[in-house]
Amino acid sequence: VPKGEQKVSFDVPPKYLPEQYQSMADRILNRFGNESLSSVPIKQIAIPDLSLVLQLGRRDPFSLFIPAHRKMAGRLTELFMGMRTVEDLMSLAAYCRDRVNAQMFIYSLSVAILHRDDTKHLSVPQLSEIFPDKFMDSQVFSRAKEEANVVPAGSRLPIEIPLDYTATDADPEHRVAYWREDVGINLHHWHWHLVYPFDGPRVAVNKDRRGELFYYMHHQIMARYNTERLCNNLPRVRRLTNLRDPIPEAYFPKMDQTVAGRAFPARPVNMLLSDINRAADQTRFDIADLERYRDRILEAIHTRQARNGQGGVIPLDEVTGIDIIGNMMEASILSPDQTYYGDLHNLGHIAISYAHDPDHRFLENFAVMGDSTTAMRDPIFYRWHSFVDAVFTEFKNSLPAYNANQLAFPGVTVSDIRIVSQGANPNTLNCHWTKSDVELTRGLDFTPRGSILARLQHLNHDDFSYSFVVNNSNNQEVMGTVRVFIAPKYDETGRNLSFDDQRMLMIEMDKFTTRLRRGQNTINRNSNESAITIPFEATFRNVDQNRPSETDLSSFDQFNFCGCGWPQHMLVPKGTRQGYPMDLFVMVSNYQDDRVNQPEPTGCRDGVSFCGLRDLKYPDARAMGYPFDRIARQGVTSLANFITPNMRVQQITVRFSDTVKPRANSNAQSVVRF
């Protein structure tokens, strides 16, 4: 139990202990003796039918991508959602805790907590606090065990995890391993899929524009990853178009699935995908099925209509088409016809993650691609998602270009945009390394107890701010939406990117509403206010901060950082030592056309561009990615001739310094709690 936290025990009815422990209930339930614990009574309830849920072993690996696992998790989520009171929910959770598959338990309980009216104000447990093994080199855990045994708590040194532990630069893909393996990025991806489940209770799945957000959030991941590659002298990702070609990208994760007691399987170079037939996972499909699903989705895109499963069709129009295709592609239970369009994206994850043991003859588990917590570590994730993104782009490119009217904001002119970083030249962003500590205590189960830290090196940037000058020549005050993007200027060969290529690399940095008085307005905005990020402290918490007891729900709420959102420390691409040239693009659009009429959000608003708002509509009426989600209007070949007076472009430089710098404005070492 970390410093400052109250120890808690749960008073579980003896009947709740798993059968093999019932005969020693007394000893188990009183094992804390006279330690001072605050005790939470758990009431005994009639336990609902868990037979479906218990089909998966407690320690077996669990993956939402596997349809059978998804069904079980959906059932468990429904049960948690259906409990009448929080007390009943706690009771069922206590009963399930030592019986149900550990990862499914955490997943379903988290989804229920996020979606029940009476628990919405609670934080879901940070996954990295529970399963640190899914986020770092497995070596750290044996070293932690040794440290804990030899050195008393309080004097233990953090265990350093080197930046290059999964490979060497002999593998060119390794140059961007720091990005793929970043703790914050992987936590974001897990949280996103937790907030936007594709199966389970309809109330949890059926969120405003969820299919479109699946497209947009993953599209932004691709734009960011491709930019990161260009900064590291790597070409943009090649789409995984032919599922029958060998896969040259290998990945050796060096991680354990501790709960399962097995290592995550690796994928050597030039593996082939195979038909999958694994009875134990109730998973059977052929590569030809994936190809058929792909062709059917493309057919829907080309005919601009989709089957609805009842013999009719629904149009794929400018407004809702992308949302429907997102649900069809992922696929979620909102797919218009899951039998016909299948489960392309999810089964692609599965086929790749079982490439090493497609028929289960070696009794091997899925590789990192089989779990949304770990999938982004593997280079193949981006080849697969580049293909997925290309299908969405196929649809987007079939829509008419935005005409000047759909882009303009009459009377509003952006006359100057710049980036200001303290102590740096104007229009310069500065990146470097930072080391942050990770508290392993909660995720490890061994004695002697007490804090033990791992120290991770990660990319970071100096705080900066934007300063924009906007003129409003209307004879009244108007409201505008400020949209901020950055993108590379040059391709991998050093040539200027065409407009069409550059728009695919546009990285959203921020989006906010602003009031424009008549005349000249200067707008200042800080980098840590970004609409895509969650604060640094939501990933890396400060070790000196006393966290309140987790049973004190009211004070716990103040730590209710929304887990979903891009980590602030990864907001800026790495850049280069010489300085990497990028375009800063700013647009002020007319808020009258952007506005969504709804109440002000009461919960957190962090990471809203990627994660939406809880219980509310996505707060921007425009298509996600606007104004770069469509082909350019006739005659536009570059960003310079794309812009209208309410937009502006400024070249900026992203400079990387290969040094480790502590986080600015922070006295204490940052710690992410596991």
Ligand code: CUO
């Ligand atoms: Cu987020 Cu493929 O969707 O992992």
